[in-house]
Amino acid sequence: MQSILKHLESNPMRAYMGAATSRAATPRSTVGTSTRDSRHLAVDDSRDLANLDFLRTVAVSLVFVDHLVETMKIRGLGDIGHLGVLIFFVHTSLVLMLSMGRFGLSGFRLYSAFLVRRVFRIYPLSILAVLAAATIRIPAASWAGAWGWIGWPSFFSNIFLTQNLTHSESILSVLWSLPFEMQMYLVLPVLFLLLSRFPSLKSASAIWLLGIVIAWAEWALQHGTANMEFLLTRYVPCFLAGVFAWRIMSSQPRRFPGFLWILFLLLLVAAYRAVDIGRVYGPAAFGAVHGAFRTDHEIWWPHFLDLARDWVFCAATGVALPFFREIRIGWLNGLSRKVALYSYGIYVAHIPALWVCFDLLHTGTLWVAALLSIALTAALAILLYHLLEHPAIELGKRLSTRLVTLPAFN
Numbered sequence: 001m002q003s004i005l006k007h008l009e010s011n012p013m014r015a016y017m018g019a020a021t022s023r024a025a026t027p028r029s030t031v032g033t034s035t036r037d038s039r040h041l042a043v044d045d046s047r048d049l050a051n052l053d054f055l056r057t058v059a060v061s062l063v064f065v066d067h068l069v070e071t072m073k074i075r076g077l078g079d080i081g082h083l084g085v086l087i088f089f090v091h092t093s094l095v096l097m098l099s100m101g102r103f104g105l106s107g108f109r110l111y112s113a114f115l116v117r118r119v120f121r122i123y124p125l126s127i128l129a130v131l132a133a134a135t136i137r138i139p140a141a142s143w144a145g146a147w148g149w150i151g152w153p154s155f156f157s158n159i160f161l162t163q164n165l166t167h168s169e170s171i172l173s174v175l176w177s178l179p180f181e182m183q184m185y186l187v188l189p190v191l192f193l194l195l196s197r198f199p200s201l202k203s204a205s206a207i208w209l210l211g212i213v214i215a216w217a218e219w220a221l222q223h224g225t226a227n228m229e230f231l232l233t234r235y236v237p238c239f240l241a242g243v244f245a246w247r248i249m250s251s252q253p254r255r256f257p258g259f260l261w262i263l264f265l266l267l268l269v270a271a272y273r274a275v276d277i278g279r280v281y282g283p284a285a286f287g288a289v290h291g292a293f294r295t296d297h298e299i300w301w302p303h304f305l306d307l308a309r310d311w312v313f314c315a316a317t318g319v320a321l322p323f324f325r326e327i328r329i330g331w332l333n334g335l336s337r338k339v340a341l342y343s344y345g346i347y348v349a350h351i352p353a354l355w356v357c358f359d360l361l362h363t364g365t366l367w368v369a370a371l372l373s374i375a376l377t378a379a380l381a382i383l384l385y386h387l388l389e390h391p392a393i394e395l396g397k398r399l400s401t402r403l404v405t406l407p408a409f410n
Contacts, residue, residue, distance in 0.1 A: 050327045051261055052095060053336035055317075058265050059087035060343040063174070064350050068373065070143040071354045072366050078276040080269060085177050086238055086310055088347075090317045092181060093188060093242030098249075100192045105404065111189045113400035118185045120396025121344075122161070124388055126178055129348045130158045133171045141173040142354035164230045172351050176229070183232070184239045191243055204247035211236040212311060219304055228303060237311040241318030248322040258327035264320055272313055279309070345381030345389065353377040 066081025096114075103110055132138065134155060137147040150158070154168035163170050164179045195204055215233040222231060282300030327333055339346070350373070357363070357373040 050333045050336065051258065051321065051324060052091060053333065053340040054262070054327055055087060055091050055265070055321065056340040056343050057336040058269075059084045059091060060339065060346050062087070062269065063347060064377065067142065067350060067354060068370060070141075071358050071373075072370060073143070078273055078280070080273060080276075082310075083269065083272045083313060086235075086314050087317060088177065089181070089184075089235055089238040090242040090245065090314050090321075093184065093239040094245045094318070094321070095242075096185075096188055097192055097243055097246035100189065106193065106196075109404040110193070113404050114189045115185060116400040116403060117393075117396040118182070120392045120399070121389075122178060122182060124392040125344060125348055125384060126161060126175060127159055128384075128388065129175065130155070130171050132352065136352075138172065138352050138355055139359075140169070140171060140351075142351055142358060144173075164232060167227065167230050172348070174347055174351055180235050184236070188239075188243070191240075195243070195247055199247070199250065201247060201251070204244050208237065208240045208244050211240040215307065215311075216304075219307060223304075228306065234307060235310070238314035241311075241314040244315075245318040245321050248319070252322055254323055254325045256324045258325045259329070261321075261324035261327060262332075264324070268313065268316060275309060279305070342378075342381040342385050345384040346377055349380040349384060350377045353380060 062084030063081045066077060066079070066084070069075075069077050096118075100110060100114060103113060105113060133140075133147075134149075139145060139147045150169045150171055153166065154163070155171065157163050157166040157168040158171045158175060161175070161179045161182050162168075163176060164183075170176045191207065195207070211233070215231070215236050218231055218233045219228070228234065278300070280300060327336075353376040354373050357369045357376060358366075361369065361372065363369045363372065
């Protein structure tokens with residue numbers, strides 16, 4: 001791996017920095033001395049872009065609303081929470097590619113610093129969630145019954161975020177997505193260096209197409225013998241949609257006003273829900289809108305179309321995002337920035353919050369429990385960020401800075 005990274009580090013890259021201009025800027029990254037490496041790492045927390053904040057806000061909101069209405073036994077929204085996770089995948093890979101452009105590092109320095117930071121970003125909160133769920137006996141899903149012990153092998157698989165490798169149940173339902181993210185982190189720095197050396201859209205397209213071929217091949221080989229939820233490469237094309245968006249940003253003008261980005265995402269959610277109705281009911285979809293919604297989780301179309309659906313919606317998000325100018329609605333940008341900041345905590349903490357408000361408090365009124373769950377989720381997310389997430393992030397920054405200045409890396 002180190003020899004591959006050293007081979008790729010020779011060429012500069014063009015990184016999009018998201019200023020308030022209509023075209024992407026193209027600064028150059030450098031392979032500097034250890035002093036310069038440390039300086040670049042120290043300034044790697046410039047503000048997020050408004051459109052990306054809003055995208056992350058939409059993603060976590062879809063997950064929360066999906067699980068809230070499931071808990072309230074309200075039917076009709078389908079599987080919109082899954083779309084939220086798909087958007088997370090696109091957003092995550094795009095933001096991390098932008099972040100690596102700000103590192104000012106290359107080769108094995110970049111790879112090591114990146115992985116250290118991601119470990120300290122993801123694991124502290126996920127480990128706390130696993131320990132809390134096991135100790136307090138929080139149900140895996142607030143809408144699916146009582147707590148059940150998953151066994152020690154699955155417990156440790158949850159601790160290390162390897163459920164998709166061990167085919168283990170997640171102790172909290174939302175933790176299923178984190179193993180896919182952690183495994184994609186092993187690849188993203190290599191893709192960053194590769195596309196820095198070969199920066200054309202053709203190169204990015206070829207990588208994206210290769211990801212689709214690999215994911216489809218795994219499905220074909222495993223079809224009928226493995227749970228589709230555990231396919232290792234199922235979501236690779238979703239992450240690559242974010243990589244493709246990053247590559248577009250470095251060369252294309254942003255043509256459309258920011259408010260249309262809001263409209264685009266609303267239409268994306270509506271389109272996903274319409275496709276989901278067709279997925280479940282098939283030719284009877286129109287009649288199903290007026291009748292009782294099914295709850296047996298059976299689907300009408302072939303299972304491989306689930307993969308294609310995910311890839312298409314991720315592709316639409318990734319390809320469209322770079323062409324919209326920044327949202328200029330002040331209050332919305334401020335709200336999105338806050339929600340995006342606390343989004344990881346919201347994602348992990350909302351299941352325990354729903355369980356407390358709907359199962360433990362016995363408020364007697366669904367809507368009171370719903371409002372309480374929103375407030376409790378927000379409070380938990382804020383506390384978790386300031387008491388755990390942010391200190392862990394800062395520790396990861398310090399450790400990664402020290403790591404790249406070691407003699408072995410020079």
